Amino acid sequence: SAVISQKPSRDICQRGTSLTIQCQVDSQVTMMFWYRQQPGQSLTLIATANQGSEATYESGFVIDKFPISRPNLTFSTLTVSNMSPEDSSIYLCSVDSGYTFGSGTRLTVV
Amino acid sequence: GQQLNQSPQSMFIQEGEDVSMNCTSSSIFNTWLWYKQDPGEGPVLLIALYKAGELTSNGRLTAQFGITRKDSFLNISASIPSDVGIYFCAGRITQGGSEKLVFGKGTKLTVNP
Numbered sequence: 001s002a003v004i005s006q007k008p009s010r011d012i013c014q015r016g017t018s019l020t021i022q023c024q025v026d027s028q029v030t031m032m033f034w035y036r037q038q039p040g041q042s043l044t045l046i047a048t049a050n051q052g053s054e055a056t057y058e059s060g061f062v063i064d065k066f067p068i069s070r071p072n073l074t075f076s077t078l079t080v081s082n083m084s085p086e087d088s089s090i091y092l093c094s095v096d097s098g099y100t101f102g103s104g105t106r107l108t109v110v
Numbered sequence: 111g112q113q114l115n116q117s118p119q120s121m122f123i124q125e126g127e128d129v130s131m132n133c134t135s136s137s138i139f140n141t142w143l144w145y146k147q148d149p150g151e152g153p154v155l156l157i158a159l160y161k162a163g164e165l166t167s168n169g170r171l172t173a174q175f176g177i178t179r180k181d182s183f184l185n186i187s188a189s190i191p192s193d194v195g196i197y198f199c200a201g202r203i204t205q206g207g208s209e210k211l212v213f214g215k216g217t218k219l220t221v222n223p
Contacts, residue, residue, distance in 0.1 A: 006152075033211075042198060042213040043153070056208065092152050098143065098200065098211045101152030 002027050002095050006102030013083055013109050020079045021105045023093035028073035033098065034066070037090040046091075049076050083109045112137040116199050116214030123189055124222050131197060131217040132183040139201030142175050142182040143211070147196045156197075157184070189221050 003026040013019050023032065034046040046066055047055040055068040069077045080087050090104045116133045123129055133142070141160055145153035157168050159175035159182060166173055172185045182201075186193055199214040 004152075009150075042215045043200075043211075044213075045210055048208060048210070058210075094152075097209060098202070099155050099158070101145075101154070103150070104152045106150070 001100050002029060004093060004095060004100060004102035006093055006105060008105055009103065010106040011108070013107065015084050015109055017083055018079055018081045019083065019107060020077050021091055021093075023076045023078070023102055025074045025095055029095040030073070031095070031097070032070065032076045033094040034068065034076075034078045035092045035094060035101075037092060037104070039088070043092065046078070080107065083107075085109045112139075112201070112203060112212045114199060114201055114212055114214040116217060118217060119215070120218040120220070122220045122222065125189060125191060127189055129186040129189055129193075129219060130183060131199075132181060133199035133201070133214045134181040135201060135212075136180065137201070137203065137212075138179045139203055139212075140179070141202035142173070143200040143202065144171075144173050144182070144184045145198045145200065147198065147216075149195075153198055186219075189219075191221050191223050194219055194221050 005024045007022045032049045035043045037043050045058050046061045047057045049055045049068050049070040051070045051073050067079045088109050090106050092104045093102045114133045114135050144156045147153045157173040162179045164175040170187045196216045196218050198216045200211045
């Protein structure tokens with residue numbers, strides 16, 4: 001299975017700023033998935049990113065708030081824009097139809 | 111939308127005991143997955159189930175895909191301290207031409223030595 005490197009592993013950010021999270025895969029994958037895990041909660045799919053096309057967002061998530069890039073078959077970024085304390089969560093990328101997850105980015109917004 | 115009801119929410123057991131947790135839904139899924147998440151890490155896939163009625167083992171772990179395709183259970187036998195963590199079930203559905211996973215809320219397992 002693929003190996004995912006996700007950065008940063010954690011960050012503390014000021015409200016109103018933006019953070020870009022990177023996800024690097026050691027093999028080419030067609031689809032990459034971005035999830036949010038709020039404190040003590042389960043995982044919720046934010047969007048699916050295919051190389052060469054716009055990401056597909058789930059209900060409740062919009063591109064202006066969570067812009068995604070997918071420049072090639074091994075890399076993707078998720079930006080959390082104009083952050084508020086409610087955005088404090090763990091953000092995870094996933095490949096292999098959900099079989100493999102990165103270690104996550106723990107974001108705290110103050 | 112689809113929802114998974116995972117129970118119990120938490121369990122406190124003694125080392126050596128067996129554990130059982132389950133997920134149910136009003137929706138039909140074509141795949142059931144079970145994950146374990148350790149603190150500070152992403153979920154790690156334990157078992158994947160693809161057919162209704164399928165029973166699959168992975169070491170001390172056994173999981174089954176319910177006949178109705180609306181439920182699944184995970185059993186852990188002879189628990190050890192490293193089994194501590196949060197266990198998630200997930201069901202895969204095809205929606206709008208693409209596949210997506212729906213996750214349960216997790217079962218937090220504590221094993222007392």
